[in-house]
Amino acid sequence: MKKHSILRVVAKILIPFVLLFALYVQFHGDFGPGGGFQAGVIFAAGIILYTLVFGLDTAREVCPKRVLECLVAGGLLLYGLVGTLGILLGDRFLDYSVLADHSGQHIGILLVELGVGVTVAAVVVSIFFVFVDRGRH
Amino acid sequence: MILLSLLVATAVAIILLRDLFAAVMLSGIFSLLSAGLFVVMDAVDVAFTEAAVGAGIATVLMLGTLTQTSTRERPAPRLDWSALVVVVLTGTALVIGTLDMPAYGDPTAPIHQHVAPAYIAQNVGKQSGRSETDDDDFQGHVPNMVTAILASYRGYDTLGELAVIFTAGVGVMLLLSGLPPTAGDTPETNPAESEAGVDA
Numbered sequence: 001m002k003k004h005s006i007l008r009v010v011a012k013i014l015i016p017f018v019l020l021f022a023l024y025v026q027f028h029g030d031f032g033p034g035g036g037f038q039a040g041v042i043f044a045a046g047i048i049l050y051t052l053v054f055g056l057d058t059a060r061e062v063c064p065k066r067v068l069e070c071l072v073a074g075g076l077l078l079y080g081l082v083g084t085l086g087i088l089l090g091d092r093f094l095d096y097s098v099l100a101d102h103s104g105q106h107i108g109i110l111l112v113e114l115g116v117g118v119t120v121a122a123v124v125v126s127i128f129f130v131f132v133d134r135g136r137h
Numbered sequence: 138m139i140l141l142s143l144l145v146a147t148a149v150a151i152i153l154l155r156d157l158f159a160a161v162m163l164s165g166i167f168s169l170l171s172a173g174l175f176v177v178m179d180a181v182d183v184a185f186t187e188a189a190v191g192a193g194i195a196t197v198l199m200l201g202t203l204t205q206t207s208t209r210e211r212p213a214p215r216l217d218w219s220a221l222v223v224v225v226l227t228g229t230a231l232v233i234g235t236l237d238m239p240a241y242g243d244p245t246a247p248i249h250q251h252v253a254p255a256y257i258a259q260n261v262g263k264q265s266g267r268s269e270t271d272d273d274d275f276q277g278h279v280p281n282m283v284t285a286i287l288a289s290y291r292g293y294d295t296l297g298e299l300a301v302i303f304t305a306g307v308g309v310m311l312l313l314s315g316l317p318p319t320a321g322d323t324p325e326t327n328p329a330e331s332e333a334g335v336d337a
Contacts, residue, residue: 025185030284033181041189048197069310076303079296094292109288116288116299123306124194130313131201 011053018046026117030106036113040120047125056132068126075119082111140174155210157203165196178241182283256286 026039051059083094086108091098096108147167154160168191175184239246287295 029281030288031280033185033281033283035182035281035284035287038182038185038189041186041194045189045193048194072303072306076299079299083292083296094289094296096289105285105289109284112288112292112295113284116295119299119303119306123302126306127309128194128197128201130310131198134313135201135204 007053011049015046015050018049019043022046022117022121026113027110029113030109036116037120039113040117040122041124043117043121044124044128047121048128051128051132056129056136060129063125063129065129068122068129071118071122072126073119075115075117075122078115078118079112082108082115140170140177144170144174155212157208157210158200160210161196161199161203164199165192168192168195182281256290257282 022039022043022045025034025042026036029035029039047059047063050062082096082099086095086098087093089098094108096112097104099107144167147163147170151160151163151167154163168187172184172188172192175181175187243249
């Protein structure tokens with residue numbers, strides 16, 4: 001689709017807003033609707049739009065395979081580590097109240113949702129990449 | 138009601154269509170309609186997920202699958218009567234089951250009496266010794282109770298769900314990219330690195 005200039009321009013205008021909206025949904029999830037899962041999917045949708053318009057090879061340069069693989073595991077690890085931090089600080093697994101005096105729950109939920117978002121985005125993008133890669137040959 | 142009838146119309150159209158491309162598009166529309174239905178029922182978080190995953194990602198992935206298969210459905214074999222009987226019986230049983238359910242939004246329904254009030258007040262597992270002051274934001278609690286329940290009260294569940302997504306992603310990557318190496322998929326130039334990858 002590289003030759004369709006209208007698609008290219010519209011996608012270029014749209015993608016930053018999609019990614020920004022994903023970040024908004026991610027970090028605003030404890031105030032309004034949304035959260036890590038939705039944010040991850042929206043972020044992945046932005047990258048998928050990029051892949052559809054600019055091709056898999058360009059998108060692979062933006063999100064290298066190794067980075068994606070690290071992110072897939074990294075999000076889950078972040079979730080587990082935040083949970084373990086609760087034990088280390090003398091409370092129960094996944095109890096965030098000990099992380100800070102008053103807003104411990106808040107910080108814990110924010111970090112955990114970040115882990116969810118990172119893993120979901122990386123998994124969706126990876127699955128899409130292997131699908132497209134298989135479709136080419 | 139309008140949304141529900143549109144949902145039924147879309148579902149019937151998906152069943153009748155033989156063109157798989159149109160069926161995939163209609164399933165995307167089906168998801169979008171369900172998302173609208175969830176918004177009407179005040180479940181914005183679920184609607185959000187349905188719109189993003191059902192109407193967005195799932196449609197794209199199904200289109201990706203279509204590029205590797207045929208876009209026409211094979212003509213169906215003759216009608217299977219036993220399957221029809223099973224489906225009709227199950228549907229009837231489900232409809233009979235709903236007759237006993239309390240009306241939608243009924244505040245005296247059992248589901249609103251059990252643990253829900255404690256979750257809404259966000260005082261499940263709150264430790265008595267810890268004082269809550271008014272100056273910190275929302276007394277350290279989270280105004281969106283869906284997020285609070287998913288990430289804090291049901292933290293184990295969400296951790297498990299994330300592990301499921303992780304496993305699914307790793308599984309798909311292993312299955313699809315573990316095939317014979319292709320021209321576009323050149324291995325890393327560093328031989329030690331690729332050896333380590335094989336060992337792992």
